[in-house]
Amino acid sequence: MEQNATNSVPQFKPDFVYWIRHYWGLLWRWKWYILPTFPALVVTWFLLVITFGKVRPDLTANVLLGLENQSSVLVLPEAIPNGLGKMKLIHSRNFLSEIVDSLSLNCIFPRYNRSDILNYISVDSTAILGRYRFSIDETSKFSYTVYLTNNKLGVRKKAVTTGKLPSLDTLRTTGITFVFNPLFLKKPVSFDFYVLPKLDAIESLKKRIVITGNTKRDPMQEGIVILSHNGNDPQLISSTLNTIADKFVERNLSFRKRKTSDVMKALNTQLQAASSQLLFDENRIRAFKEENPNVGLGIEAQNAVSNITMLETKNMNIITEIDEAKELINRFEVSAESDDADQITSEALLFLSSRKIPGAIILQQDFNNQLQQKMSLKANRYSPDHPMVKEVQSKIEALKAKTLPLIRDFIKKLEAEMALARNQKSTTMNQLQRLPQKEMQLAALTRQQEINSEIYTNILSRYNQAKIADETEVADIYIMDYSVPPEDASARKELMKLLAIGLLVCLLIAFGPAVAFDFLDRRARSEEDLKRFMAYPILETIPVINSPKEKRKRKSNVNTTASVDPKLLAMGPFVTYVHEIFRSLRAKLNFRLDGKEARSILVTSLDSGEGKSLISSNLAIMMAQQHIPTLLIDADMRRGKLHASFAQEQYPGLSDLLMNQNQLTEEIVQYSIRLTTYPNLYLLTSGTPLENPTELLTRPRFKTLLKWAQMKFSAVIVDSPPLSPVTDPIIINEQVCGSILVVR
Structure with missing residues (x-):
């Protein structure tokens, strides 16, 4: 309350x-x-x-790989943030196919570690796919049988091989060879194993391999790549990972050697052709001199021939440079909107920087810095629409726009040099035209021989360089730390x-x-719940009052009637726990209303059926027990029932007083108030039931009636309708000294 x-x-x-x-x-x-x-x-x-x-819990094994030549790796866009460009080979199906074949990874043991059962395993392409069961005869304990189940082939628990355990060392069946671990043979158990399709084994292995680079650009991790593999067999995942690392390093070296070998083959072919041509030229000159022993070239003619040879060699180099530059321009224009644009731009800037083009070196540094920043933002999962990403991309596009004009200017410069060389060659040729015919023929043969000799020398130099590179070629990826089997969790x-x-x-x-x-x-x-939910004081907790099974006679000076509500408190020597609770409630109310001229209290509840009428009636009885005149008003003019509780007539009552058109006099009010069977307790019933008595409560007549009651009675208890369906308690609350909310 x-x-x-x-x-x-x-x-x-x-x-x-x-x-x-x-x-x-x-x-x-x-x-x-x-x-x-x-x-x-x-x-x-x-x-x-x-x-x-x-x-069987999942375990993880790691291998540390080191990368050399990071600057060359950074040319690739995907390799800029972490150096993983070359690592994509590990996820290729051809590479993983070799790993699956070498370790027979298409054969899996779901409940046991492979190394606990086998020392060697081989599963080739002829092995029948399906589930196998190595079953030990439970009766004899000396024989075993291997069963095969494959629902797609209609095979169900077919015996494929059998034998005696004491003689078991190697198990062979179609496409499968097992060499057992001696420790397993001492205490053999039945086990299952599966032979999977090779493609499924490759995809499973691919999903379990994780490549982690230096995504955070940590200087301490520069050039380090972590290769991880997870599974539930510690020995198998460790050996698989080490095999992958070894074969990857070997494959990477073979790729590098293959490239050098291809270059050597091409150069060797060119060298043989140049050697043949040079030998042919030398034979032509020797034959000419034998036919014309008196014909020779003077110093000026020899110098002219040397100048022409030098100019033609220069023209050939310029043409090669121009062709490479034009090829870069074509690739640049074709890939302007593709993902390869960044890589081609890097190649173009590297081409220009190697030719010492002014501004190209600075432009290349700026481009690489912006590209690294872009890939770093991408690695940190920045959205493409993020302002920082857009800003970096705009700078990259600006640098790309500056690259193409540089290449075209370089081509124009080369064309100018080639035109100048042609003019010089034409002037020198005019000098040779003044020579006699035989000397001119000898000069032409000598010029062709010197040109082919220069070509042969260049090819031979490049061939020797490629041969040295092939002999000294080492892998640019190396293993820093091999994997060790992780600790097997329990x-x-x-x-x-x-x-x-x-x-x-x-x-x-x-x-x-x-x-x-x-x-x-x-x-x-x-x-306690009520205290937690509401910030109002709890006056008292009253137990549920049940009707007595037998009527008791009240031994007091009050004439009781049989129709009075038996739940009302009896006055006399019958003092119960409920009496004491209501006395406690009365004392608390007296304390709170102490010092006020009038003591009027409203009793209401949120919903009907919570016991407010019974509480107000018993509270009024306790108030009257103090030998003070107490008035109990039934303000529920819709469904009032206090008249039944006290065995009184319902009419006239509160509604009749408020609807009466005559002036409200003390005689009329006193006529409507009834003395109950309890001393000093008076009751004003609800009166004639009304459908909407709210307007009556807002009239000054009700306020006048309450003021009169507060003057004539020491305590006034008003029993109102519940709060939830009507607003009557809110109106009455303004006219009383305090309110009690009954919560059940």
């Missing part, structure tokens, strides 16, 4: 004991949901874990972890709805 007194109320702070009581009551209310649900969930989860649970621990997770899930499903509904439920089920 609450009163609208303005006394400050300390905020209620629930303690540990309160929450224990609160949730104990909550669980008791939900017992018919929790009791069958929680055990059923626990048993179901336990059975699922035991039957289908993966008790299957029991993994099982306990799954059971613990299941227990938490079961608790959440069983108790979660109750806690969720309790969080949303604002109903007060105890005095």
Whole structure:
């Protein structure tokens, strides 16, 4: 119960004991949901874990790879943030196919580590796919049988091989060879293994391999790549990872050697052709001199021939440079909107920088810096629409726009040089035209021989360089640290972890709805709940008052009638616990109303059926027991029932007084007020029932009536309708000294 007194109320702070009581009551209310649900969930989860649970935990092994020549790797866009451009080979199917074949990874053992059973395994392409069962005869314990099951082939538990355990060392069947571990043969057990399609094994291996580079641009991790592989067989994942690392380094070196070998083959072909041509020229000159022994070239003619040779060699080099530049322009224009634009721009800037083009070196540095910043933002998962990404991209596009004009200017410069060389060659040729015919023929042969000799010398130099490179070629990727088998986690621990997770899930499903509904439920089920929800003082907690089974005679000076509500408190020597509670409530109200001229109290509730009429009646009886005149007013003019509780006539009552058109006099009011069977307790009934008495309560006549009652009676108790359906209590509350809200 609450009163609208303005006394400050300390905020209620629930303690540990309160929450224990609160949730104990909550669980008791939900017992018919929790009791069958929680055990059923626990048993179901336990059975699922035991039957289908993966008790072999996933483990992870790592290999550290080092990358040399980071500057060359950075030319690739995908390699800029972490140096992973060359690592894509590991995820290629051809490469993984070799790993699967070499380690027979298409054969898996779901419940045991491979190394615990076998020392050697070989599964080739002729092996029949399906599930195999190595079964030991439970009766004799000396024989074994291998069964095959393949539903697609219609094969179900077909015996493919059998033998004696004492003589078992190597197991051979179609496409499968097992060499058993001697420790396993000492205590053999039955086990299952599967032979999977090769493509499935490759895809499974590809998903389990993770390549991690220096995504955060940490200087301490520069040039380091971590290769990870996860699985549940520690020895197998470690050996698989080391095999991948070894073959990757070997494959990378073979690629580099293959490139050098191809260059050497091409140069060797060119060298042989140049050598043949040079030999042919030398033979032509020797034959000419034998036919014309008196013909020779003077010093000026020899110088002219040397100049022409030099100019023609220069023209050939210029033409080669121009062709390379034009090829870069074509690639640049074709890939302007593709993903290769950044890479081609890097190649173009590297081409210009190697030719010492002014501004190209600075432009290349700026482009690489912006490209690194772009890839770093991409690695950190910045959106393409992020302002920082857009800003970097705009700078990259600006640098690209400056690259193409530089290449074209370079081509123009080369064309100018080539035109100048042609003019010089034409001038020198004019000098040779003045020579005699035989000397001119000898000059032409000498010029051609010197040109071919220069070509031969250049090819031979390049061939020797390629040969040295091939002899000294080393891998630019090396293994820094091999993988070691990770510590095998306990299957029991993994099982306990799954059971613990299941227990938490079961608790959440069983108790979660109750806690969720309790969080949303604002109903007060105890005095402590009411204190937690409302900031008003709790005056008293009154137990439910039930009707007595047998009528008792009240031994007092009051004439009782049989029709009085038996729930009303009896006056006399029959003092009960309920009497004391109402006396306590009376004392608290007297204390709160002390010092006020009038003592009028409104009693209401939120909904009907919460006991406000019984509370107001018994409170009025306790007030009258103080030997002070007390008036109990039934203000529920719709469904008033206090007249029945006190065995009084309903008419006339409050509604009749308020509807009376005559002037409200003391005689009329006193005529409507009835003396009850309790001393000093008077009752003003509700009167004639009305459908909408709210307008009557707003009239000055009701206010005048309450003022008269407060003057004539020491205590006035008003029993009003509930708050939820009507607004009558709000209107009456303005005319009384205090209010009591009854909450059940």
